[in-house]
Amino acid sequence: METxxxxxxxxxxxxxxxxxxxxxxxxVAIKNVNMDITKNKITSFIGPSGCGKxxxxxxxxxxxxxxxxxxxxxxxxxxxxxLYDKMVDPVQVRRRIGMVFQKPNPFPKTIKENIxxxxxxxxxxxxxxxxxxxxxxQAALWDEVKDDLDKNALELSGGQQQRLCIARTIAVxxxxxxxxxxxxxxxxxxxxxxxxxMQELVKEFSILIVTHNMQQASRSSDYCAFFTTKTSDDGKRxxxxxxxxNETSVMFTTxxxxxxxxxxxxxxx
Amino acid sequence: MLPESTEKNMSNETxxxxxxxxxxxKESLFLFTLYICxxxxxxxxxxxxxxxxxxxxxxxxxxxxVGLITKIQIDNPVxxxxxxxxxxxxxxxxxxxxxxxxxxxxxxxxxxxxFGTGAAIYLQEFAPKNRLTRFIELNLTNLAGVPSVIYGLxxxxxxxxxxxxxxxxxSGGLTLTLxxxxxxxxxxxxxxxxxxxxxxxxxxxxxATKFQAVFRQVVPSAIPGMVTGxxxxxxxxxxxxxxxxxxxxxxxxxxxxxxxxxxFTAIPIQVYNWIGYPQAEWKETASAxxxxxxxxxxxxxxxxxxIRNRYEKDL
Numbered sequence: 089m090e091t092x093x094x095x096x097x098x099x100x101x102x103x104x105x106x107x108x109x110x111x112x113x114x115x116v117a118i119k120n121v122n123m124d125i126t127k128n129k130i131t132s133f134i135g136p137s138g139c140g141k142x143x144x145x146x147x148x149x150x151x152x153x154x155x156x157x158x159x160x161x162x163x164x165x166x167x168x169x170x171l172y173d174k175m176v177d178p179v180q181v182r183r184r185i186g187m188v189f190q191k192p193n194p195f196p197k198t199i200k201e202n203i204x205x206x207x208x209x210x211x212x213x214x215x216x217x218x219x220x221x222x223x224x225x226q227a228a229l230w231d232e233v234k235d236d237l238d239k240n241a242l243e244l245s246g247g248q249q250q251r252l253c254i255a256r257t258i259a260v261x262x263x264x265x266x267x268x269x270x271x272x273x274x275x276x277x278x279x280x281x282x283x284x285x286m287q288e289l290v291k292e293f294s295i296l297i298v299t300h301n302m303q304q305a306s307r308s309s310d311y312c313a314f315f316t317t318k319t320s321d322d323g324k325r326x327x328x329x330x331x332x333x334n335e336t337s338v339m340f341t342t343x344x345x346x347x348x349x350x351x352x353x354x355x356x357x
Numbered sequence: 358m359l360p361e362s363t364e365k366n367m368s369n370e371t372x373x374x375x376x377x378x379x380x381x382x383k384e385s386l387f388l389f390t391l392y393i394c395x396x397x398x399x400x401x402x403x404x405x406x407x408x409x410x411x412x413x414x415x416x417x418x419x420x421x422x423v424g425l426i427t428k429i430q431i432d433n434p435v436x437x438x439x440x441x442x443x444x445x446x447x448x449x450x451x452x453x454x455x456x457x458x459x460x461x462x463x464x465x466x467x468x469x470x471x472f473g474t475g476a477a478i479y480l481q482e483f484a485p486k487n488r489l490t491r492f493i494e495l496n497l498t499n500l501a502g503v504p505s506v507i508y509g510l511x512x513x514x515x516x517x518x519x520x521x522x523x524x525x526x527x528s529g530g531l532t533l534t535l536x537x538x539x540x541x542x543x544x545x546x547x548x549x550x551x552x553x554x555x556x557x558x559x560x561x562x563x564x565a566t567k568f569q570a571v572f573r574q575v576v577p578s579a580i581p582g583m584v585t586g587x588x589x590x591x592x593x594x595x596x597x598x599x600x601x602x603x604x605x606x607x608x609x610x611x612x613x614x615x616x617x618x619x620x621f622t623a624i625p626i627q628v629y630n631w632i633g634y635p636q637a638e639w640k641e642t643a644s645a646x647x648x649x650x651x652x653x654x655x656x657x658x659x660x661x662x663x664i665r666n667r668y669e670k671d672l
Contacts, residue, residue, distance in 0.1 A: 151562065156486065183564030193555035195574055205573065206563040253559070260563055 102127040102264060102294045103148060108162035110143050110152060117143045118328035121162070123313060130286060130295045132305040132336070135315035135351070140328030141298045145266050148296065149185040150178040183210055186257035190269040192249035194241035199233050202241050202252055206260045219259055227255035228285050247278025254285065258293070265289065267297040271304065283308050302352065305336065312336040314348045409651070413644030437645055441611050442627070446638035451646045453610040454627035457526060458595065458653065460614055461623060464530025465594050466587070469541055473590075474583050477545030482571045501539040508536040509603025517604055524605030526614050526621040532604050533597060537590035544589060548582020549575060581665040588661040595654060598625040624650045
């Protein structure tokens, strides 16, 4: 894979992105994205609002298919398979590549049913009770809810709801978890719990996280991609672009690009 | 420090009197107007109910003093429900009309609920957003406002004549179904729209197919609203007279309907009929019929509320 700013590491790539761009109708949301995502590492996407980070992360599990007029150009392969190939079933893609959303969105059902729903639609109905317990334990929620599995999920606190969403995502045994600003609706204590959780989860899963919080990116992630917006010639539209992709420790100390340096030191965005 | 002009405006005088008093008066006036509106609405309803009850209960209880000497006399609800119509006001029962109404409601619910909610689910969740669907939506809203008599004509042409069901309770039920279908579809769509999109996205992100996401997550959340829509439709259907007369409901029936294809009458038609007779005693009989209609309505609504609560408890 020929890319501009990728650091070639010895670890396996789980995603390879080549000249990716996403447009909604005429509007190009993000373009010229080239990167390799490393397996079992945490990769963060940072950048100012509107630079297409959420749009980009949604291409990894084909959630953009749901938006009318969304078009993906370029290639994105997952373990060597082109995700947007005609023969690929988006439903299967989403089982292997899970997603946690910005605002916790548990189903209005019991805690247990939140997890069993995913198991049932994926025909993983053997030993459901054990799977529920395993998922909740991995999401660091088991101890808090083990006696209340039939409680309504909406009665949990925000942080607990988000951990429940993480639990139901990992219950279907994906190998990648996409997280779109998972902590932005949570208080600092809940945020810390989820960041600690991520460090545990990354041993088993590859994690991609979009975050507005630079401190979170610098302390939690292994690799970091910095995006920015470029205004079109008529000044009306802003299109996102990848500026730099590097190991986090490198990017936050000696970034290659000046834009990166400016953003990180708070001079814009 | 605030600019000088602001400081002047915030002097104690203005805070204590001035604006506050003015606002208080406006608010009280507004509240008063609202109270009047509520009172008018409730008083109207109370007056109607009182009028019906005071006239009709005489027919349904054994305190009734009969002027003519007759062997048979209706003096309790059970007799009233099971007796046929008669030339004499005190012997007339609402039996066949009641049975007709029940038959109609059963047919209406069995056909409207699946078709109405199914159409709503398709239009809201699966249909592509193009000109055709927008056209359909526009038509649905308009159809909800078409006078019910027109549906009677439609029922006559399509069910009585074309389909060959004749002037039967089946034709009547299907005619009423057409009448309330737009209302049910619109209400169900609103219930589906009210389910947050985050639920759909969450389900799909777990590897559910669209079908699974819609039927296992979205629809269960929308059931309370759908049931409410169904009840609203039924409440309208139960009182409809004109479309039924138009498609051939009978006005004097001396038998109970036994099959979907038999002739029938309904409570509103029977009541309308009784009111038309010159003798004063018919008023009581008619009122008794209205009481029973209200009772039926109450039972239907209670069942719907029960169903709704059962689904809302899970939420």
